[in-house]
Amino acid sequence: MKTKSIASLLLTTALTFAVTGVASAQDKTVKIGALSDQSGLYADLGGPGSTLAAQMAVEDSGLAAKGWKIDIISGDHQNKPDIGTAIARQWFDVDKVDIIVDVPNSGVALAVNNVVKEKNGVYINSGAATSDLTNAQCSPNTVHWTYDTYMLAHTTGQALVKAGGDSWFFLTADYAFGAALERDTTAVVTANGGKVIGGVKHPLNTPDFSSFLLQAQSSKAKIIGLANAGGDTTNTIKQAAEFGIGKGGQKLAALLLFLTDIKAIGLETAQGLNFTETFYWDMNDQTRAFSKRFAEKMKNNAPPTMVQAGVYAGVRHYLKALDALGGNPHDGVKVVEKMKSMPTEDDLFGKGEIQPNGRTIHSAYLFEVKKPSESKGPWDFYKLVGTVPGDQAFTPLSESKCALLKK
Amino acid sequence: MRATFKGTPKGSGAGSMQALYAQLLVGLINGSFYALLSLGLAVIFGMLNIINFAHGALYMMGAFVAYFLLNLGGINYWWALLFAPIIVGIFGMILERTMLQWLTGLDHLYGLLLTFGIALIVQGVFQNYFGSSGLPYAIPDQLKGGMNLGFMFLPIYRGWVVVFSLVVCLATWFLIEKTQLGAYLRAATENPTLVRAFGINVPRMITLTYGLGVGLAALAGVLSAPINQVRPLMGADLIIVVFAVVVIGGMGSIMGSIITGFALGVIEGLTKYFYPEASNTVVFVLMVLVLLVKPTGLTGRAA
Numbered sequence: 001m002k003t004k005s006i007a008s009l010l011l012t013t014a015l016t017f018a019v020t021g022v023a024s025a026q027d028k029t030v031k032i033g034a035l036s037d038q039s040g041l042y043a044d045l046g047g048p049g050s051t052l053a054a055q056m057a058v059e060d061s062g063l064a065a066k067g068w069k070i071d072i073i074s075g076d077h078q079n080k081p082d083i084g085t086a087i088a089r090q091w092f093d094v095d096k097v098d099i100i101v102d103v104p105n106s107g108v109a110l111a112v113n114n115v116v117k118e119k120n121g122v123y124i125n126s127g128a129a130t131s132d133l134t135n136a137q138c139s140p141n142t143v144h145w146t147y148d149t150y151m152l153a154h155t156t157g158q159a160l161v162k163a164g165g166d167s168w169f170f171l172t173a174d175y176a177f178g179a180a181l182e183r184d185t186t187a188v189v190t191a192n193g194g195k196v197i198g199g200v201k202h203p204l205n206t207p208d209f210s211s212f213l214l215q216a217q218s219s220k221a222k223i224i225g226l227a228n229a230g231g232d233t234t235n236t237i238k239q240a241a242e243f244g245i246g247k248g249g250q251k252l253a254a255l256l257l258f259l260t261d262i263k264a265i266g267l268e269t270a271q272g273l274n275f276t277e278t279f280y281w282d283m284n285d286q287t288r289a290f291s292k293r294f295a296e297k298m299k300n301n302a303p304p305t306m307v308q309a310g311v312y313a314g315v316r317h318y319l320k321a322l323d324a325l326g327g328n329p330h331d332g333v334k335v336v337e338k339m340k341s342m343p344t345e346d347d348l349f350g351k352g353e354i355q356p357n358g359r360t361i362h363s364a365y366l367f368e369v370k371k372p373s374e375s376k377g378p379w380d381f382y383k384l385v386g387t388v389p390g391d392q393a394f395t396p397l398s399e400s401k402c403a404l405l406k407k
Numbered sequence: 408m409r410a411t412f413k414g415t416p417k418g419s420g421a422g423s424m425q426a427l428y429a430q431l432l433v434g435l436i437n438g439s440f441y442a443l444l445s446l447g448l449a450v451i452f453g454m455l456n457i458i459n460f461a462h463g464a465l466y467m468m469g470a471f472v473a474y475f476l477l478n479l480g481g482i483n484y485w486w487a488l489l490f491a492p493i494i495v496g497i498f499g500m501i502l503e504r505t506m507l508q509w510l511t512g513l514d515h516l517y518g519l520l521l522t523f524g525i526a527l528i529v530q531g532v533f534q535n536y537f538g539s540s541g542l543p544y545a546i547p548d549q550l551k552g553g554m555n556l557g558f559m560f561l562p563i564y565r566g567w568v569v570v571f572s573l574v575v576c577l578a579t580w581f582l583i584e585k586t587q588l589g590a591y592l593r594a595a596t597e598n599p600t601l602v603r604a605f606g607i608n609v610p611r612m613i614t615l616t617y618g619l620g621v622g623l624a625a626l627a628g629v630l631s632a633p634i635n636q637v638r639p640l641m642g643a644d645l646i647i648v649v650f651a652v653v654v655i656g657g658m659g660s661i662m663g664s665i666i667t668g669f670a671l672g673v674i675e676g677l678t679k680y681f682y683p684e685a686s687n688t689v690v691f692v693l694m695v696l697v698l699l700v701k702p703t704g705l706t707g708r709a710a
Contacts, residue, residue, distance in 0.1 A: 040640070043539040174684055203687040207635050207644055210433045211679035211686075214559060218426055231540060234636060242546070242562040242634070244553055264636055266543030300538055 027328045028068040032058070032315065033097040035087060035112065036127060038076035041205050041231035042104040044260040046127040048074075049308040050102040052297055056290075057315035063323060070319075073097070077108045079204065084108035085115050092119040098330060099124065099318060102311050106130035106177035116141050120332040124318060126310030129229070129256060130180040131395060134359040138402035141332040142358045143339060146310030147278050149177070150395045152255045153184035155276040155364050155388050160223055160253050161192040168253075169221035170199030171212055171236060173228035181227040181255055197221050202228070209236045213243050217250065225253045233257060234264045241269045258305045262381045267372040270381075278364050279306035279348055280382050286347035303379050313346045314360075352390055357402035361390035429559035430680040431673055436565045438672020439572035440627055444645065445652040445664040446576055447623035450583065453659035454596050454616040457507060457518035462649070463642025464526040465621050468495045469628025470637045471533065474544050484547040484633070491629045492622035499621030503614050526643070533639035541636025568630050575626065576665045579619075583661055592616060651694040657704025667705065 034051040037043050051074040058070045073095065077084035084103070091097035092115070100116055103109045104127025116123035117139040124143045125133055131150040133142060168189050172178040178201065186196050198219045200212050213236070216224045224245065226236055233254055240252055257275040281291035281303035290312075291303040304312070321338040322328055329335065336358070344352040344360060352362035366386035375381060397405060444466060451459045472494050473487035482490065502525065510517050546564045553562040583589040595602045595609045603609050628642070635641055648671075656667030671690055678689040685692075697705060 039534060039539060041539060043534075045540075047539070200683050202683055205644065206687070207641070208433075208437055210436065210565070211430055211676055212683065214426065214429045214433065215680070217560070218429075231636065231638070234540065238543075238636070239634065242553070242564065244560045244562070248560075260538070260540045264540040264543060266545070268545065269543070299535065302538070 030070045031097045032072045033091045033100045034074040036102045045258040045305045046104040046307045050311045053308040053312040054315045057312045061319040081108045081111035085111045088112045088115040102127045107175045122332045124314035127307045134357045138357045145314040145360045149181040149184040151393045153188045157185040157188045161194045165223035166194035167221045168196045168223045169216045169219040170225045172201045174201040178227045209239045229256045234261045270369045271371045273369045277306045279309040309348045364388045364393040425558035430676045434673035434676020438669035442668025443572045443627040444649040445668045447620040449664040451620035460523040461525040463646030464529040466624040466628040467642035469625025470632040473629040473632045474637045492625040495625035496618040496622035500618040503617040541638030544632040546633040651690045655697045657706040660706040663706030
């Protein structure tokens with residue numbers, strides 16, 4: 001009796017393995033989970049637009065014609081790491097999701113990073129800023145697209161120090177992202193002979209910055225570095241103008257600024273700000289064509305932000321890798337290895353590559369916000385002032401502390 | 408390796424005192440919004456016995472109406488101060504007539520759930536059409552710029568907010584506590600049947616009171632439009648703090664809510680100065696302390 005049940009158990013197990021083994025060779029089903037802040041302060045820069053970007057990537061990949069079946073689901077992490085990880089776990093365990101994309105908010109992003117690694121899924125992060133995703137906390141399952149805090153510090157930050165901004169005061173969002181951006185920028189400032197003379201940490205999603213701005217003002221620092229994002233940044237910039245910061249000789253360094261932020265601030269207040277992005281809708285014919293298609297499907301006809309563009313490019317590259325593998329192995333490490341072995345190329349970011357630590361390398365662009373008189377359309381905001389090649393913008397592998405590099 | 412900073416100021420005593428004055432003033436500005444909003448809540452709770460969770464959404468609507476008036480109708484800020492509260496007030500009165508009035512006499516929980524649901528729906532609709540980043544609303548030309556007070560640079564607009572909201576708060580207090588109409592209102596709350604017997608249309612008065620409370624929220628929304636972004640969730644972020652203010656001040660107490668509103672703005676400002684990380688929580692810590700010592704709130708009467 002007992003031996004019989006063990007035998008049947010073994011048989012079932014063997015059969016299961018055999019079945020899954022056969023299935024993985026030809027399995028052409030994929031499930032993509034777009035995890036984002038769907039309604040909070042980062043919803044406009046990622047959110048529903050990121051889900052749309054993933055959908056467009058699937059449509060443009062042409063894999064449906066080759067017999068692939070690709071589903072997309074989306075989730076709202078509400079900027080809470082516990083909610084983010086709960087959704088990620090449910091997606092892997094119950095919904096059989098293969099890949100999670102977007103995930104703005106560095107706190108949530110790092111938490112989800114661990115879940116994806118544990119479940120051996122694929123993780124293409126576009127929305128989060130922290131450079132830790134491909135540095136101290138890098139994972140063989142993770143690809144970080146679009147931008148990170150190291151890049152922001154070494155483009156906008158460095159340019160400002162070199163232009164004479166040698167004393168800094170930080171307004172920092174009090175969570176993983178703000179801390180990482182402040183850390184990376186501080187390193188750049190001190191390496192270039194500047195000094196950080198103070199700073200204040202504010203809670204995420206603060207409506208009123210006047211107290212903090214007054215502290216920054218009285219610090220007499222030449223540069224007030226904004227290590228925050230989204231609604232926090234727009235509120236800071238607007239209120240800084242109100243308190244006459246700028247007229248007093250101090251300069252605001254918006255280290256991270258998105259297209260939707262400029263829309264919210266208005267050109268009148270935002271004009272002249274210098275910042276860095278890796279994608280802008282009005283760069284060339286390809287970006288314009290994509291952005292037009294994208295905006296037509298968006299509720300408020302907004303063109304894509306760099307985060308949404310990163311989701312598109314990331315999903316395209318992921319699907320290319322799956323196509324090259326000939327089927328979905330449902331094995332995150334294997335797919336990410338394939339992605340790293342192929343050079344990246346798409347209409348939005350041009351040519352690039354994924355480094356062994358998971359960092360995608362592509363050009364970064366220094367922009368200046370146009371004057372209201374220079375703007376010709378509802379989303380015509382940026383003037384290109386400089387281009388930084390990818391290998392100079394992102395962490396050099398020699399400086400990376402990623403454990404994957406030691407192999 | 409990683410530099411950490413405390414919010415505590417460095418430097419000479421005189422310099423810090425100046426910074427302290429500045430923070431007190433900034434606190435007063437935020438307190439103006441707390442006072443206007445908690446006043447509206449107190450009026451509604453005092454007269455209708457409804458915990459109006461839709462207050463934040465109505466505040467947001469005030470800001471949006473100002474935005475639409477300016478961008479679609481070319482109607483400027485000054486007229487918006489008048490029209491937005493009226494428009495949103497009418498919306499509020501429709502809500503009262505069609506939904507809230509059926510809850511009279513029921514447990515508070517029903518009113519709370521209904522208004523909370525209304526708030527979610529209104530915010531959801533706005534978010535669907537306008538996203539979450541918000542829309543810019545410029546400071547009116549007459550109030551642009553600022554003046555140097557010696558210890559800080561005070562934007563004229565912020566000074567205006569403090570003065571204007573103080574006047575509105577005191578006028579509302581006067582209306583309810585010192586006029587004939589206010590006396591009817593308070594009597595109607597105590598004993599509606601008796602007041603009706605005197606030939607006064609109590610349901611209409613209740614509707615108008617709700618309209619007044621809602622109008623105050625919309626007015627605060629217009630005032631805040633040039634300072635904050637006009638965002639669908641601007642009220643949701645604020646309303647929780649304002650409820651804490653009302654609880655601390657004592658539910659339904661008019662003067663209590665005005666004073667607590669301004670006082671908590673100042674306390675929050677001081678926290679931003681001494682320990683900024685706690686600035687989002689200090690109001691709730693105070694609320695817990697007050698509830699432990701005096702459950703009816705600082706100026707509240709026993710129920």
